[in-house]
Amino acid sequence: MEREINGELLNIPEHVAIIMDGNGRWAKKRLMPRNFGHAEGAKAIERACENADELGIKYLTVYAFSTENWKRSVEEVTGIMNIFRKYLVDSIERSNRENMRVRIIGKRDGLPEDIIEKINNLEKETAKNTGLQFSVAINYGGRDELTRAVRSIAENYKNNELDIEDITEELISKRLDTRELPDPDLLIRTSGEFRTSNFLPWQIAYSEFYFTDILWPDFDMDALVDAVRYYNKRERRFGGVR
Numbered sequence: 001m002e003r004e005i006n007g008e009l010l011n012i013p014e015h016v017a018i019i020m021d022g023n024g025r026w027a028k029k030r031l032m033p034r035n036f037g038h039a040e041g042a043k044a045i046e047r048a049c050e051n052a053d054e055l056g057i058k059y060l061t062v063y064a065f066s067t068e069n070w071k072r073s074v075e076e077v078t079g080i081m082n083i084f085r086k087y088l089v090d091s092i093e094r095s096n097r098e099n100m101r102v103r104i105i106g107k108r109d110g111l112p113e114d115i116i117e118k119i120n121n122l123e124k125e126t127a128k129n130t131g132l133q134f135s136v137a138i139n140y141g142g143r144d145e146l147t148r149a150v151r152s153i154a155e156n157y158k159n160n161e162l163d164i165e166d167i168t169e170e171l172i173s174k175r176l177d178t179r180e181l182p183d184p185d186l187l188i189r190t191s192g193e194f195r196t197s198n199f200l201p202w203q204i205a206y207s208e209f210y211f212t213d214i215l216w217p218d219f220d221m222d223a224l225v226d227a228v229r230y231y232n233k234r235e236r237r238f239g240g241v242r
């Protein structure tokens with residue numbers, strides 16, 4: 001989709017994925033505890049949803065907590081879980097007002113019981129919304145997601161529910177947590193790190209990557225438009241010749 005932004009005609013990516021990094025450093029620069037950075041990061045998520053919707057981005061997917069993040073201090077993990085608790089409840093009303101559908105991707109197993117309930121409730125309450133399709137990765141790891149997909153396919157095979165020939169790229173995509181989403185067109189990582197950190201490894205095979213030094217709590221509309229402008233400079237070939 002093309003959109004005129006400040007007099008500039010931009011091709012808007014349909015699906016943008018973001019690795020939100022730098023909350024800790026943002027807080028440290030202000031001599032504040034890391035969880036203060038995460039709380040600001042949560043506000044930046046709300047802004048990013050509004051901005052993405054305004055630009056005409058249809059799908060936004062963010063990496064909030066990885067399967068490896070449990071290794072952080074108990075204090076930090078507890079702080080992040082409490083931010084999730086508040087977000088999962090507060091966002092029902094806001095999402096419905098803005099026609100936004102929220103999905104949570106990642107492994108439910110291992111999450112606190114009350115958080116699983118809040119996730120199920122938020123997904124159910126926003127399921128009919130047709131505006132921005134927002135997905136949050138919580139307890140997510142790409143290798144874990146692929147492992148779960150392989151297990152579910154093996155289970156079907158064992159029960160004679162499918163043949164080897166039925167195992168196609170399409171089938172695998174349909175067994176991932178992102179089964180209802182198109183692959184990301186653009187992957188953004190903030191805070192000057194150049195890694196993809198086990199985020200959507202299958203899905204980003206053909207995505208454009210954009211890295212910025214901006215720390216996540218500072219990520220605003222200008223930063224998002226810069227990323228979209230960068231995306232416009234790329235010529236996507238999907239392995240072919242143009």
Ligand code: FPP
Pocket residue numbers: 020021022023024025026038039041042045063064065069080083084087136191
């Ligand atoms: C990366 O910064 C951030 C995280 C691992 C946590 C992201 C979590 C939130 C933004 C909390 C809110 C989420 C929702 C869905 C409301 P970092 O801690 O790795 O920063 P650093 O690299 O500067 O230490």
